[in-house]
Amino acid sequence: MASITLENLTHSYHANPQADPDFAVKEVSHTWEDGRAYALLGPSGCGKTTLLNIMSGLLQPTRGRILFGDRDVTAISTAERNIAQVFQFPVVYDTMTVGQNLAFPLRNRGMGASYIADRVQRIAQMIGLEAHLDQKARGLTADLKQKISLGRGVVREDVNAILFDEPLTVIDPHLKWELRTQLKTLHREFGHTMIYVTHDQTEALTFAEKVVVMHDGLVVQIGTPQELFDTPAHVFVGYFIGSPGMNFIPASIEGRRAETNGQVINLANDYGNPRGEVVLGIRPEFVALANGSGLPVKINHIRDAGRQRFVNATLFDAEINIVVDADIEIETDMTNVTFDPSRLSVFCDDWRIDAGPLEDVSGDAF
Amino acid sequence: MDKPVNQRAWILVLPVVVLVAFSSVIPMMTVVNYSFQDTFGGNEFFWVGLDWYRELLQSERLWDALGRQILFSVIILLIEIPLGILVALCMPKKGWTASLYLVLIALPLLIPYNVVGTIWQIFGRSDIGLLGRVVSDMGISYNYAQNAFDAWVTVIAMDVWHWTSLVALLSYAGLRSIPNAYYQAAKIDQASRWSVFRYIELPKMRGVLIIAVLLRFMDSFMIYTEPFVLTGGGPGNATTFLSIDLVKMALGQFDLGPAAAFSLMYFLVILFISYVFYTVMITTDKGEAKQ
Numbered sequence: 198m199a200s201i202t203l204e205n206l207t208h209s210y211h212a213n214p215q216a217d218p219d220f221a222v223k224e225v226s227h228t229w230e231d232g233r234a235y236a237l238l239g240p241s242g243c244g245k246t247t248l249l250n251i252m253s254g255l256l257q258p259t260r261g262r263i264l265f266g267d268r269d270v271t272a273i274s275t276a277e278r279n280i281a282q283v284f285q286f287p288v289v290y291d292t293m294t295v296g297q298n299l300a301f302p303l304r305n306r307g308m309g310a311s312y313i314a315d316r317v318q319r320i321a322q323m324i325g326l327e328a329h330l331d332q333k334a335r336g337l338t339a340d341l342k343q344k345i346s347l348g349r350g351v352v353r354e355d356v357n358a359i360l361f362d363e364p365l366t367v368i369d370p371h372l373k374w375e376l377r378t379q380l381k382t383l384h385r386e387f388g389h390t391m392i393y394v395t396h397d398q399t400e401a402l403t404f405a406e407k408v409v410v411m412h413d414g415l416v417v418q419i420g421t422p423q424e425l426f427d428t429p430a431h432v433f434v435g436y437f438i439g440s441p442g443m444n445f446i447p448a449s450i451e452g453r454r455a456e457t458n459g460q461v462i463n464l465a466n467d468y469g470n471p472r473g474e475v476v477l478g479i480r481p482e483f484v485a486l487a488n489g490s491g492l493p494v495k496i497n498h499i500r501d502a503g504r505q506r507f508v509n510a511t512l513f514d515a516e517i518n519i520v521v522d523a524d525i526e527i528e529t530d531m532t533n534v535t536f537d538p539s540r541l542s543v544f545c546d547d548w549r550i551d552a553g554p555l556e557d558v559s560g561d562a563f
Numbered sequence: 564m565d566k567p568v569n570q571r572a573w574i575l576v577l578p579v580v581v582l583v584a585f586s587s588v589i590p591m592m593t594v595v596n597y598s599f600q601d602t603f604g605g606n607e608f609f610w611v612g613l614d615w616y617r618e619l620l621q622s623e624r625l626w627d628a629l630g631r632q633i634l635f636s637v638i639i640l641l642i643e644i645p646l647g648i649l650v651a652l653c654m655p656k657k658g659w660t661a662s663l664y665l666v667l668i669a670l671p672l673l674i675p676y677n678v679v680g681t682i683w684q685i686f687g688r689s690d691i692g693l694l695g696r697v698v699s700d701m702g703i704s705y706n707y708a709q710n711a712f713d714a715w716v717t718v719i720a721m722d723v724w725h726w727t728s729l730v731a732l733l734s735y736a737g738l739r740s741i742p743n744a745y746y747q748a749a750k751i752d753q754a755s756r757w758s759v760f761r762y763i764e765l766p767k768m769r770g771v772l773i774i775a776v777l778l779r780f781m782d783s784f785m786i787y788t789e790p791f792v793l794t795g796g797g798p799g800n801a802t803t804f805l806s807i808d809l810v811k812m813a814l815g816q817f818d819l820g821p822a823a824a825f826s827l828m829y830f831l832v833i834l835f836i837s838y839v840f841y842t843v844m845i846t847t848d849k850g851e852a853k854q
Contacts, residue, residue, distance in 0.1 A: 255747050275750040288748040290762040301762075302752040335766075349752060 199266030201229040201252060201358060201390065206261035208247050214259065221247045222258075223414040229358070229392060234384045236405035237394045240437070244414040245394045246285075249360050252392070253280045265357055282360040283350035286367060287342035291335035295326055298334050299348045306353070320348050324379055339367045347376065351383050358390040365400065377404055398438055410434050426480070427540075432547045435478045441507065441518040443542070444484065445476045450543065458513040460492055465538040473546040481507075481518040483540035491533035499527065510534070597823035615824035625825070627800065628808040629832075635804060636783045639722050643779055644772065646723065647730025651738055652760070654731075665735070668728045680792025683721040687793075707794060711801035718790050718802050722783065730775045737771035738764060773844045777837060784833055805829055 208222040217223065222244040229235060237245050250256040252263060254275035262271045270278055281302070290298050299317045308316075321327045324344050329337065334345060343364065350359055361380070365373045381404065384391050393404050401408050402422040410418045410425065410433070418430040429435035435443030448457040451470055455462040455477055462477065486494075486508065494510040494517060506527065508519040512534065519534065521527060543550050598615055600608040619625050650668065655661045671679070687707050689695035698705040707717040741763065749759045787806035790796065796803035796811070803811070809829065813822035 250747075253751060255750060276753040280751065282747070282751045284744045284748060286742070286744060288742075288744050291766045292762060301754070301758075305753040305755070305758070346748070349748075 199268075199357060200231045202264040203227050203229075203248075203252070204262040204264065206248070206251060206258050206263070208244075208251060208256065209259045220259075220414050222251070225261075225416050227409065227416055227419065229390055231390055232388045233407060234381070234391045234405050235393065236401035236408045237392055237411060238396070238398060238401040238408050238437075239411035240396055243411045245396075245411055246362055248411070249282070249362055249392065249394055252358070253282045253360055254278045255282075279353075279356050280358050280360060281350045281353055281356045283346050283362065283364045285363040287339060287346045289334040289337075289342045289345045291333075293334055294330065295332055295334055295337070295341075295345055296321070296330040298345050299326070299330075299352050302349055302353050316352060316354070320352050323383065324348050324351075324376070340369055340372055343367055344376070347380075351380075351387075351389075354387065356389060358392060361391065361393040363395055364393075365395075373400075380404065398440070402438075410437065412437070428549065429478065429542060430549045432476065432478070432544050435480075435542065435544075439480055439482075441481055441520075443478045443480050444517045445478050445544075446512070446515070446517075448475055448477050450475050455543075457492075462492075462536065462541075463538065464541060464543070468543050468550060471543070471545040471550055476544050477536075478542035478544055479536045479540060481520040483537040484517065484519045485535050485537070486519060486521065486527060486531040487533045487535045488528065488531045489533060491535035493532060494534050495532070594823045594826055597819050598827055599820075601820050611820065615821045616828070619821055619824055619828065624800075624808065628803055628805050631801075631803065632784060632805045635719070635722075635786070636780055638719055639726070639783050640776060640779055642719070642723050643727045643730050644776060647727050647775065648734045648768070648772075650727065650731040651734035652764070654735055656739070665732070668731055671725050671728050672732075674725070676788035677792050679721065679725050680789040683717060683724075683789070684793050687717050709798050711798055714794050714798060714802050718793060721789055721793060722786070725789065726779060726782070730779065733771040733775045734768055737768035741767045773841075776844075777841060780840065781833060781837055784836070 203225050206222060206225045207220055209220045211219045214220055225248065237248065239245050247256065251258045254270070254273065258271065262269055264270065265278070290301060293301065296317055299320055300313045303313045303316060317330070318327075321330055324347055326341070326344055326348060329341060334342065337345075347364060350361070350364075365376060368376060377400065380391070380393075383389075393401070395401050395404075402425075406421070407419060408422060408425055409416055410431075412431065412433040418425060418434045420428075420430075425434055425438045429438065429443065432443075432445065435445070446457050448455040448462070450456075450464070450468050452467050453464045455464055457477070492512055494512045496508060496510045497516075498509050500507040500509075504523055506521045506523065508521055508527070510517050510519060517534065599610065599612060601611045601614075602608050654664050654668075674682070686692045687695045687705075689699045689706050695705060695707075704710075705713050707713045745763050745767075746759065749763060754762070785806055786804055787810070790802050790804060791807055791810075794802045796807040806829075809822060809825050812818050812825060
């Protein structure tokens with residue numbers, strides 16, 4: 198096992214890529230540390246699967262290198278890279294039994310029969326396939342077939358990494374949780390590097406220690422779930438993580454003073470004088486409804502979700518989402534919103550800008 | 564709940580009934596009619612019951628032809644199915660070369676049967692034919708018109724040349740329908756080329772292969788035109804297959820009664836074998852799925 202380093206990796210499915218839109222992966226440099234569990238999160242079509250297939254050697258990158266430890270494996274075949282990968286839709290060998298399916302990768306590597314039998318038994322037990330070991334794989338349900346695929350992915354002990362490409366898409370919701378938990382158990386037990394591709398933020402945030410967010414062929418942020426939530430590095434992260442996503446308010450900034458539609462918002466920090474398209478980002482959780490002070494809003498509708506209420510309102514012709522805890526009353530005269538200044542993010546041309554350490558955050562934003 | 568009964572529905576199915584009657588039932592019944600009677604033309608018929616059937620079942624001629632027929636079908640299936648799969652595996656998967664190969668491979672299927680026979684008749688002649696001449700010049704004695712073995716080799720080569728394409732095209736279609744993820748998974752699992760074929764490609768081609776075997780069996784069991792043009796059933800009776808024998812009997816000897824009985828038995832044999840074959844294939848399919 199070793200860390201996996203991607204160096205200036207780009208990939209295009211065109212034979213002769215010219216402009217930016219031709220690239221599925223645009224210049225990614227990143228190191229996957231040995232033995233960690235990562236999630237690769239992004240919307241469909243952002244280049245996650247491409248990146249995964251490049252790592253496992255199913256695809257050759259257009260440019261850039263892949264290193265396992267210090268060894269350059271860019272030109273090395275999938276087999277030699279010794280990586281396991283589980284695909285989105287179940288792939289089983291129809292004519293084999295479930296047990297033979299699980300044993301297949303081990304047999305191909307010439308492992309001893311008794312070792313294979315032990316290992317298959319163990320994996321089958323972990324993912325709940327024990328009862329089916331002697332059944333033919335072809336007649337099974339999609340759930341079970343995907344379990345077989347997962348099993349084949351984790352059956353080899355000596356792999357460099359295990360890659361999961363949205364493996365739970367076809368699985369029943371109630372099983373998803375169970376299988377994800379089992380994957381985490383497997384990770385703790387065997388310590389393989391695991392990279393889990395998904396477009397589902399809950400899946401990503403519950404599986405991984407570190408989440409890598411991809412957008413439009415670029416890695417836009419790498420961080421813990423908390424970091425993604427608190428300090429999104431890119432407008433996309435703010436929008437994609439959290440439910441509902443971050444609110445964005447176009448503004449112009451000078452020092453600690455932001456101005457939007459003639460109204461002034463005081464910032465917690467000095468952001469200088471950023472040029473370009475500046476927006477303020479605030480998560481719905483840190484917007485408060487108020488009465489009298491703050492920015493004027495018109496409430497459109499309120500959805501009660503039990504523990505919380507989701508308020509949708511209009512602020513300067515744009516929508517704004519507000520999450521209100523159940524214990525706070527919403528009064529009819531609450532026609533303003535205030536922002537927690539310490540939670541405001543500032544983005545310039547889509548990327549976050551920071552203003553050094555937070556200063557006095559106790560003051561009111563207005 | 565009473566369903567309304569509407570007798571007018573019969574009128575709606577009438578066209579189909581008429582069509583089927585004239586296209587298959589009536590001609591078939593004529594044959595049945597002939598098979599139980601003796602006729603010398605002039606529209607005179609004498610009832611003979613099962614005599615023709617009894618006579619045929621005891622005639623060595625029929626059994627010999629049946630034996631040759633079965634041997635022929637088995638040999639061409641054993642050659643064409645694996646060869647067709649092999650060709651399909653070797654074909655390019657995409658791009659303009661794939662289209663080119665498809666067209667080239669489909670060519671033999673577009674040639675009329677008697678033309679195929681004629682092509683091979685000339686091709687194999689030891690005086691002027693390219694194949695016959697080359698083989699003879701290499702010192703191998705070869706003459707399909709005089710040597711029974713040579714005749715068989717030529718007839719089989721001709722059938723393989725004509726029909727392997729069909730198996731190849733069907734297999735190719737089967738191969739193309741395999742999702743790429745299977746090949747990727749096989750790479751990840753470090754499967755050998757043989758394993759990929761054995762555990763992915765072959766099982767996925769199963770459906771089209773059943774059809775290929777069925778089509779090739781029925782067709783080869785009824786083969787007539789090509790060997791008739793090539794060898795005329797000779798030398799002697801060496802390549803006289805059932806159809807050729809039937810035509811000899813019906814048109815050559817004008818034994819209409821026995822020929823009719825022959826036709827019916829021939830038809831039933833093909834129907835029976837195809838049915839058995841199909842049922843076996845389908846039930847093993849289902850059985851495996853259920854397990």
